[in-house]
Amino acid sequence: MNDNLVEVRDLKKWFPVQTSFIETLMTRRLDYVRAVDGVSFDIKRGEVFGLAGESGSGKTTTGRLILRLIEPTQGHIIFNGQDIVALNSKQMRELRRQMQIIFQDPYASLNPRMKIGDGIGHALEIHGIARGEDKRERVITIMEKVGLTPAATLYEKYPHQLSGGQRQRAVIARALILTPELIVADEPIAMADVSVRALLLELMIRLKEEFGLTYLFITHDLATAKYICDRIAIMYLGRIVEMGPLKEVYGHAGHPYTQALLAAVPVPDPHFRRTAALPRGEIPNPVNPPSGCRFHPRCPVAIEICSQEEPELVQIADSHYAACHLLTR
Amino acid sequence: MTEPLLKITDLEVSYATRAGLVKAVDKVSLEVQRGETLGLVGESGCGKSTLGFSILRLVRPPGEITGGQIIFNGEDLLQKTEQEMRTIRGKRIAMIFQDPMTCLNPLQRIDDHFIETVRTHEKAVSAQEARQKAAELVDRLGIIADRLTDYPHQLSGGMRQRIMIGLALILNSELIIADEPTTSLDVIVEAQILDLMKELKASFELSMILITHNMGIVAELADRIAVMYAGKLMEVASAVELYDKPLHPYTQGLLRSIPNISLDSQKLETMPGSPPDLIEPPPGCRFHPRCPHVMDKCHTYEPIMKEVEDGHRVACWLY
Numbered sequence: 001m002n003d004n005l006v007e008v009r010d011l012k013k014w015f016p017v018q019t020s021f022i023e024t025l026m027t028r029r030l031d032y033v034r035a036v037d038g039v040s041f042d043i044k045r046g047e048v049f050g051l052a053g054e055s056g057s058g059k060t061t062t063g064r065l066i067l068r069l070i071e072p073t074q075g076h077i078i079f080n081g082q083d084i085v086a087l088n089s090k091q092m093r094e095l096r097r098q099m100q101i102i103f104q105d106p107y108a109s110l111n112p113r114m115k116i117g118d119g120i121g122h123a124l125e126i127h128g129i130a131r132g133e134d135k136r137e138r139v140i141t142i143m144e145k146v147g148l149t150p151a152a153t154l155y156e157k158y159p160h161q162l163s164g165g166q167r168q169r170a171v172i173a174r175a176l177i178l179t180p181e182l183i184v185a186d187e188p189i190a191m192a193d194v195s196v197r198a199l200l201l202e203l204m205i206r207l208k209e210e211f212g213l214t215y216l217f218i219t220h221d222l223a224t225a226k227y228i229c230d231r232i233a234i235m236y237l238g239r240i241v242e243m244g245p246l247k248e249v250y251g252h253a254g255h256p257y258t259q260a261l262l263a264a265v266p267v268p269d270p271h272f273r274r275t276a277a278l279p280r281g282e283i284p285n286p287v288n289p290p291s292g293c294r295f296h297p298r299c300p301v302a303i304e305i306c307s308q309e310e311p312e313l314v315q316i317a318d319s320h321y322a323a324c325h326l327l328t329r
Numbered sequence: 330m331t332e333p334l335l336k337i338t339d340l341e342v343s344y345a346t347r348a349g350l351v352k353a354v355d356k357v358s359l360e361v362q363r364g365e366t367l368g369l370v371g372e373s374g375c376g377k378s379t380l381g382f383s384i385l386r387l388v389r390p391p392g393e394i395t396g397g398q399i400i401f402n403g404e405d406l407l408q409k410t411e412q413e414m415r416t417i418r419g420k421r422i423a424m425i426f427q428d429p430m431t432c433l434n435p436l437q438r439i440d441d442h443f444i445e446t447v448r449t450h451e452k453a454v455s456a457q458e459a460r461q462k463a464a465e466l467v468d469r470l471g472i473i474a475d476r477l478t479d480y481p482h483q484l485s486g487g488m489r490q491r492i493m494i495g496l497a498l499i500l501n502s503e504l505i506i507a508d509e510p511t512t513s514l515d516v517i518v519e520a521q522i523l524d525l526m527k528e529l530k531a532s533f534e535l536s537m538i539l540i541t542h543n544m545g546i547v548a549e550l551a552d553r554i555a556v557m558y559a560g561k562l563m564e565v566a567s568a569v570e571l572y573d574k575p576l577h578p579y580t581q582g583l584l585r586s587i588p589n590i591s592l593d594s595q596k597l598e599t600m601p602g603s604p605p606d607l608i609e610p611p612p613g614c615r616f617h618p619r620c621p622h623v624m625d626k627c628h629t630y631e632p633i634m635k636e637v638e639d640g641h642r643v644a645c646w647l648y
Contacts, residue, residue, distance in 0.1 A: 054515035164373075165603045193372040194542055195619075198586040198599040220516065223545075223588035227597050250592055264520035265590040266545025270568040274549075278520050282485045 002081055005182055005214045006043040006066060011036055011075035013061050017287060033286050035061040037238035038075075040313075043182070048208065048215040050229030050246065052222055052261075056283050057235040063184045063218045067099050068092055079182070097127055100175035104187035106167035110159040117143070117155030120174045127178065138177065145210070146173045147203060165196040172204070176211060186218045201227055223265050226250065231319075234258045237286055237294040240313060244320030254322035257295045293325065301326060332403065333360040334536050335384070335504060340397035342376070342383050351607045353379040353392065355560040358634070361504065366530060366537040368551030368568065370544060372604050376560040377540050381506045384538075385422055386414050402503065420450040423497035427509040429489035433481040439492055440477040446496055466495050470525065487518035491525065498533065508540045523549050544587050548572060553640075556580050559605050559615040562634065566641040576643040579616045614646065622647055 014032035036058040043049040051059045064070045066077055068084060077084050084095060103109040110119050121139040124130045130138055136155070143151035146169045159167055168188065175183055188204065189197045205228060208215060219225050225232060226246065233243040234257065242255040253259045256279075263276035279298040284290055290297050296306035303325065311323040342354040354376040361367045371377045382388050384399055386406060399406040401422065409417070418424075426432045433442060443463035444456045454462075464474035470491045481489060490510065497505050510526070511519040527550060529535060539550055547554055547568065554571045556564045556579065564577040575581045585598040602619040605611055611618050617627040624646060632644045 054517065163603045163606075193604055194544075195372055195583055195586060195600045196603050197588075198597045199601070201597065202599050221588070222516075223590045226590065226592070227588060247592065250590075260517055262590060264517045266520070266523065266543060266549055267591070268544040268548045268572070268584065268587055268589060270548045270551075270572050272548070274520070274524075278524065279517060282487050282518055283515070 003044055004042040004078075005045045005080065006216070007076075007078040008042070008062075008066065009040050009076040009078070011039050011062065011065055011077065012073045013058075013065055013070065014073045031287050034238045034289060035286065036065065036072075037289075039233075039235070039238075039240050041233055041240065041243060043214060043216060044231075045181075046208075046212060046214055047230040048217050048228050050217045050219065050225045050232035051235060052219055052225055052232055053235035054220060054261075054283055056237070056286060058238040059218045059220075059235050060186055062235070063101070063186050063216055066182075066216065067096065067101055067184060069101070097178045098180050099182040099184070100178065100180040101184045101186065102171050102175050102188045104190050106164070106171045106191065107159070109171055110167060112159050114158075115155065116148075116157050116159065116162065116170050117151075119159070120170060120177055123174065123178050129178070139173075142173045142177050143170075145207065146170075146176070148173060165192055165200065168192055168200055169203070172200075172207070176207065179211065180213070182214050182216065184216045184218070187220065188217075189224065190219070190221065197224070204228065222250075222261060234261065237283065237289050239294060239323070240321075241295065241324070242320075242322040243313065244317070244322075248317060248320045252317065252320070254316045254320070254327050255295075255324045256299050256301055256326075258322070260300075293323070331363070334363045334402060335359075335361040335538075336398075336400040337380075337384070338398040338400070340380065340383065340399065341395045342379050342388055343393055343395045345391045345393070346608065348608045352560050352610075353607065354383065356397070357557070357560075357562045359555055359562065359565070361536055361538060363536055364534050365552045366535070366539055366550055368547030368554040369538055369540045369557065370542065370547050370554060371557035372542055374559075374604060374607070375557040377542075377557050378508055380557070381424070381508050381538060381540050384504075384506060385418050385424060387418075416450070419446060419502075420500050421502055422504045422506065423500065423502035425490075425493050425497050425505065425507040425510045428513050429486070429493045430481065430513075432493060433489060435481055438478055438480055439484070442492070442496060443477070443499055446499055450500055463495070463499060466499055467492070469529075470495050485518075486514055487521060490514060490518075490522055494522075494526070494529070498529070501533075503536060505535055505537045506540070507537060509542070510539070511546065512541070512543075519546075526550060544584065556583070559610055560607055561615055562644065563616070564641075564643045564645075566643075570638075570641055574641075576637060576641065576648060577616075577645050578620045578622050578647070582619075582621075614644075 013036040014034050017031040053059045065072050117139045121135045124135050140151045148154050148169050189200045192200055217229055229246045232246050232249050233240045236257050242258045260279045277300055281298050292307040292309050293311050296302040305325050311325045313321045313323040314328055316322050316327050337359045339356045340354055344351045344353055369377045383394050440460050444459045447454050447459035472491055511522050551568045554568050558579050564580050575584055582600040586600050613629045614627045614632050617623045627646055632646045634642050634644045635648055636642050637648045
């Protein structure tokens with residue numbers, strides 16, 4: 001059997017920009033936001049693969065494309081050896097038992113009028129796996145696994161009666177109830193209280209071991225990613241600029257953007273003084289991304305070729321890839 | 330020692346809810362010295378923002394200041410009339426909010442924001458002069474003066490936050506309250522704004538209260554740090570002292586459980602439980618259900634704030 005649970009090949013998602021009727025008549029041209037613009041990567045069975053970047057980098061869109069919650073414009077998503085882009089919606093629903101998502105905001109992802117236990121077990125009914133007493137038992141078991149205890153009491157509560165950390169545990173439990181192979185976790189701890197985050201992170205690591213899960217961990221927070229990811233890909237304006245084992249990427253960042261991101265993270269130490277220069281400006285408009293390397297207008301070390309040719313992702317060390325002209329000269 | 334710029338004594342802010350009275354800020358005493366940046370840290374719901382708003386008397390009903398004193402430059406702000414407060418807000422005490430998009434008027438050009446701010450408080454200044462002053466200021470904030478004729482939506486998030494900082498600085502306020510000033514920004518822009526604030530702190534000799542949940546940000550900016558938990562002040566110390574020698578078990582736990590980018594520290598420690606419900610806060614010390622050093626008396630008696638070392642105060646029975 002293949003090592004890779006997921007293989008993403010040249011995946012693209014272009015969203016059309018809304019224009020007024022008159023504008024459409026006048027210009028006859030559609031603009032697109034290139035949210036994801038040709039990314040390829042593999043997620044190995046049993047690993048935590050991180051997808052990091054700033055807002056607008058396309059990391060969340062990539063996560064949703066993998067579950068086909070939105071349709072790709074182009075490219076292939078191979079899950080367990082099967083290209084899922086070609087599947088119809090019935091086949092896709094069947095397949096989603098094996099792939100679940102955890103969203104950032106547990107408020108928005110739990111039905112406020114459904115009891116916690118029923119919310120967690122809802123998927124069991126939808127997929128015709130269990131109902132009634134059987135469902136309840138399975139839900140209680142999973143609630144105990146994620147630390148929602150006393151499970152029998154919390155089963156009857158509504159989402160607003162739980163604390164933020166408990167709600168996020170409920171969302172994790174719901175993702176696990178179908179015993180999926182892949183979990184796409186989109187900023188799963190960003191909304192939690194600071195003192196609760198570490199606990200949730202630890203829980204996710206423990207559950208991964210126990211259930212043999214594979215995570216796609218989407219985050220903007222490189223400090224958090226350090227504690228959970230085995231490998232990481234850094235995205236910028238819809239492209240992967242660097243990818244590799246976490247320690248390798250953090251320790252020997254090849255791309256100037258990765259270096260800047262790492263240097264910009266506030267360090268909880270008053271003795272620490274940031275020395276690295278920060279890139280100029282902010283992420284440009286993804287409708288008209290810069291020519292050549294998309295980072296070149298902000299790059300402190302850009303050279304002439306950077307504005308002309310888009311650099312390819314090339315291997316710079318053992319399974320460590322980066323897309324920068326300076327690395328291939 | 331000179332008189333502090335701001336002296337808060339036993340401040341209480343309560344919210345009347347259907348389930349009962351919630352004390353969002355419970356007998357908090359704090360000082361801000363001239364020229365210093367005080368970091369006010371804590372998790373969501375700990376009362377740090379409410380404390381910030383109450384200094385400007387901007388706590389909205391059902392919230393109400395129910396006790397204490399706020400002495401600003403020798404004057405008790407809680408005794409002021411609403412009319413008098415209006416001459417203080419924006420002029421002598423300015424605030425920088427988290428989300429610049431909701432604070433800037435989308436129908437007003439940027440320069441009109443500046444002109445309005447200046448002319449509200451200084452009627453003698455002409456619009457032309459105010460605009461000139463704004464142009465000089467935004468230049469120091471890294472924005473070309475041409476952008477003053479833009480509308481807020483035409484600016485990027487980082488530029489909008491620079492404008493917010495400009496609006497707080499234009500009247501040379503004596504105190505600036507910054508409530509999560511970089512939370513809505515991406516990490517690189519956040520670092521740019523922090524660098525800017527550091528520079529401004531020195532060149533304008535700002536006195537500032539920096540409210541944030543991010544221990545990394547206070548470490549970069551604050552001279553002194555106050556830690557809040559469930560409406561209570563837990564610990565106050567100089568920034569260096571607080572990070573090097575945290576005394577309160579909550580501060581210790583918080584510092585150990587925050588992710589750090591450095592590859593040397595690989596282990597993340599966890600803190601059990603979650604912050605309490607303020608409708609029924611735990612009796613005694615509010616942190617006792619989560620505290621690793623809990624003793625008998627923590628269950629019943631509330632610890633008193635004690636100065637353990639010079640300038641280092643902590644509310645914990647261990648000391």
